Amino acid sequence: MAVESELRRGRTNVRSNVRKAPGPCEHWNDDSADFIREILDLVGDKWSVLIIGTLADGSVRYSDLADAIPGISQRMLTLTLKQLQRSGLVDRTAYAEVPPRVEYSLTALGSSLLATVLELAAWSADRHVEIRRHQHAYDTREA
Amino acid sequence: MAVESELRRGRTNVRSNVRKAPGPCEHWNDDSADFIREILDLVGDKWSVLIIGTLADGSVRYSDLADAIPGISQRMLTLTLKQLQRSGLVDRTAYAEVPPRVEYSLTALGSSLLATVLELAAWSADRHVEIRRHQHAYDTREA
DNA sequence: CTGAATCCATCCGGATACTG
DNA sequence: CAGTATCCGGATGGATTCAG
Numbered sequence: 019m020a021v022e023s024e025l026r027r028g029r030t031n032v033r034s035n036v037r038k039a040p041g042p043c044e045h046w047n048d049d050s051a052d053f054i055r056e057i058l059d060l061v062g063d064k065w066s067v068l069i070i071g072t073l074a075d076g077s078v079r080y081s082d083l084a085d086a087i088p089g090i091s092q093r094m095l096t097l098t099l100k101q102l103q104r105s106g107l108v109d110r111t112a113y114a115e116v117p118p119r120v121e122y123s124l125t126a127l128g129s130s131l132l133a134t135v136l137e138l139a140a141w142s143a144d145r146h147v148e149i150r151r152h153q154h155a156y157d158t159r160e161a
Numbered sequence: 162m163a164v165e166s167e168l169r170r171g172r173t174n175v176r177s178n179v180r181k182a183p184g185p186c187e188h189w190n191d192d193s194a195d196f197i198r199e200i201l202d203l204v205g206d207k208w209s210v211l212i213i214g215t216l217a218d219g220s221v222r223y224s225d226l227a228d229a230i231p232g233i234s235q236r237m238l239t240l241t242l243k244q245l246q247r248s249g250l251v252d253r254t255a256y257a258e259v260p261p262r263v264e265y266s267l268t269a270l271g272s273s274l275l276a277t278v279l280e281l282a283a284w285s286a287d288r289h290v291e292i293r294r295h296q297h298a299y300d301t302r303e304a
Numbered sequence: 305c306t307g308a309a310t311c312c313a314t315c316c317g318g319a320t321a322c323t324g
Numbered sequence: 325c326a327g328t329a330t331c332c333g334g335a336t337g338g339a340t341t342c343a344g
Contacts, residue, residue, distance in 0.1 A: 106295030
């Protein structure tokens with residue numbers, strides 16, 4: 019996701035010797051490919067998706083997110099939340115209390131993404147057995 | 162994507178001291194989260210998605226893929242194709258000719274994923290302006 | 305043309321310690 | 325509680341070279 023560098027600079031430095039290749043594609047042009055990359059940088063890593071899924075229910079506070087998402091480090095939780103907030107997918111609300119309480123929730127934009135993400139999740143659940151079968155067959159072919 | 166290690170070993174080594182956290186989630190359980198991770202490892206990087214999109218039209222040969230996807234290195238093209246083939250999303254057909262010709266195409270499984278991916282692409286195209294606006298506002302707030 | 309193999313700078317992300 | 329700061333090993337992926 020390149021969270022860290024992404025946060026300080028708006029774009030990934032892609033300077034490369036690519037001439038606009040003549041490749042035809044029915045479904046998207048070169049610009050669309052850039053959009054995809056942007057979104058993939060947002061939701062292409064597991065943490066973003068898991069956070070979005072966890073926030074689907076409503077507002078969740080920081081420590082509850084940490085508990086709800088096993089294996090995530092404080093660092094990545096904070097970093098990913100900040101990234102999602104920066105992109106307008108997540109709202110952050112801090113309450114001036116002691117002890118401090120901060121709640122995160124999906125914005126309308128985030129919710130609209132959730133729908134698509136859930137479809138991907140459904141696809142995953144439906145096909146993961148078949149995929150595993152393919153992978154195992156591939157790995158043990160003529161071994 | 163962890164292509165390299167993923168190709169030799171079936172799973173990413175995740176051994177960590179996570180107890181099955183009590184986190185409730187309306188949309189998926191801990192196992193589903195694993196599925197998501199698997200699929201994200203497959204399509205969570207830009208190259209996989211771009212390759213799948215390019216293969217949407219039909220069979221495409223190796224060098225044409227390289228031309229159609231600006232910026233991809235030979236290494237990543239080969240590696241990603243192999244990964245997709247391993248998972249049963251892509252078919253590889255080699256023709257015994259001189260010069261050699263190898264064509265790649267989506268399997269039925271791959272096509273079914275394409276549909277979901279296209280939705281994500283559409284979402285990206287629809288919202289990327291809004292997202293950029295959020296990001297810019299965030300970056301320049303009280304700077 | 306279609307890769308495979310190696311090298312290596314860069315980045316990612318977990319662990320740990322510290323703060324308001 | 326809700327983060328921030330730093331360290332640092334390992335993964336990532338581009339460039340290059342070699343091969344069938």
